[in-house]
Amino acid sequence: MHPVKSVLPAGSLVLPDEVCCPVNLKDVIHKEDIDAGDKHVTLNNSTLWGKITTTGGYVEIAEGSVVRADRQLGPAVTTDSGFISLRNSGVEGSIVAKQGNVRMHEANLYGDLTLEGGVRSPGGAAAYPLLPLNQTAHLSDSLVTGNLRGSDLRLQSTTIRGHIDLDCEAAALRGDEARIVILGRCQTGEIQATGRALIIVNNPRWLPGITGGHVVVLDMSPEAAYQRLMAADQLPRVDDPLDKPQWRQFQHALYTLCQLPDRIPGVDGESRRSSVMNRAQELAQLLRAWADKDVKGLTEQLGTVWRSDELGYNLAAIGTMLLASVPSPQIDLLIDECARLARSRGVTRSAIGKQMTNMGATSGAVASRETEGAQPHPPVTAHLPVEQFSSAFQKFWKAIGPS
Known part of the structure; x- marks a missing residue:
């Protein structure tokens, strides 16, 4: 077990396929990239100087941070189908989730958050392998300094300093509307829709400007509803x-x-x-x-x-x-x-x-x-x-x- 905030050697950590254990960092400063493949990555009260990449493995950061020193070299966190969870954490750099869900609670992202919207069969859902599910992003009490892109978004008491790109052509929507739910006191940039979209808001005061697409707004404040x-x-x-x-x-x-x-x-x-x-x-x-x-x-x-x-x-x-x-x-x-x-x-x-x-x-x-x-x-x-x-x-x- 590492001592509190011990420093691991620099380099690049690439797990071979035969390694079945997840990457679990606790109370350390880690100075190397992590390429975990289908293995899970967990940072608990730890700092990573580098980037995290997985294919099917999830990424979970609790009371930790990821610092991508050179943002020109790509996102700080990338997953193909695994989910990403940030809790009481910070990431300096962008996050790209190709198919998995994203959840942020009391977290700060100093960059863009992009959900690419592919059809997926989520890990652990063997009972419904043929069911395509859309990607979702749930952000509560959080900050994103860049742009947010996705097709199913839920914001609660959250600030998005860039614009929001509602991806209305995501494959898993199967012709359904892209959607964003805005709850509580949210401050965001302009919402840009690429097609049919639904915006649900419980206080129209926090509804930002909307451009593009064909957008329906459901005002769920008591009187309007x-x-x-x-x-x-x-x-x-x-x-x-x-x-x-x-x-x-x-x-x-x-x-x-x-x-x-x-x-x-x-x-x-x-x-x-x-x-x-x-x-x-x-x-x-x-x-x-x-x-x-x-x-x-x-x-x-x-x-x-x-x-x-x-x-x-x-x-x-x-x-x-x-x-x-x-x-x-x-x-x-x-x-x-x-x-x-x-x-x-x-x-x-x-x-x-x-x-x-x-x-x-x-x-x-x-x-x-x-x-x-x-x-x-x-x-x-x-x-x-x-x-x-x-x-x-x-x-x-x-x-x-x-x-």
Whole structure:
């Protein structure tokens, strides 16, 4: 074990393929580059004078620093598919993540942060090897002095002194919108979009200038979100064809419903619950119309929802629809696809039930039985006897598996 802040010899550390152990530096000053291949690199209370390069290995820096003395020679940290985590740390130089995710908490990056946006099958996710996932960057209480580039970004109480390049052509988006979520007090340069993008902000005061592309802004401050929830023009029409613009509009309305703040100034709790329930039923009616007219198109669009939490929102909306549906070949096809997606994305039945409860399914929807007609039903929970619901919902509930 190295003494506190001991100095390791200079040179270049390249691990041969047969070496299986990770690089774990603690309480040292390390004066050499690290090329770790598929091995993991961890710096704990250590300083590296050089650069870190991995292929599949992750890079985790906690209360440490990386100093790239000559920035003309490339980034300070580069990974092909491994993730990068900075916590209470600093990096002097740029970071490039070709496929892996990036997370920064109370960290400073004196350079650019670039997520190149390739399709990836993340290490450790052997259960879904064919599932392409988009790269994400979550930055909280952090600073980036250069530019930030990526297709799925989440900023909380963070400063980006350069501009933000929203990469709308990233392969893993599969035609979905690039996205940035801005929470808390963030200060950033201009947002530059290269195509279709969604910007979600909980305080429009911190929304920077936007150029290029086709950008939709969802203001999730309480008053604005509630007004959007109540507005009829925020939904596709029932007779609209199911194509990408209508699907995006549906997703924006569903996100607003599921992320609506608990407290709305000037709106009492009962009014809020009623508004949520009414909008949930309107979304269910849209889903029912699309399932009747083009169930194959609906399942294809559903498959493009790659974020597991938002897939849960969609499955909850479909569950709400099925509370008042009867079995049919179209419904059976939709249920089969819902079950496949829930398994592949790791969406649990209990999460779907909880979201249905939040949508008001417990108090306003009805269970339609072919022989018994409509009747009120109890709350949707993972432990409720499924026989108390409509037969279509029973099949859905059983198909999506255990909690």
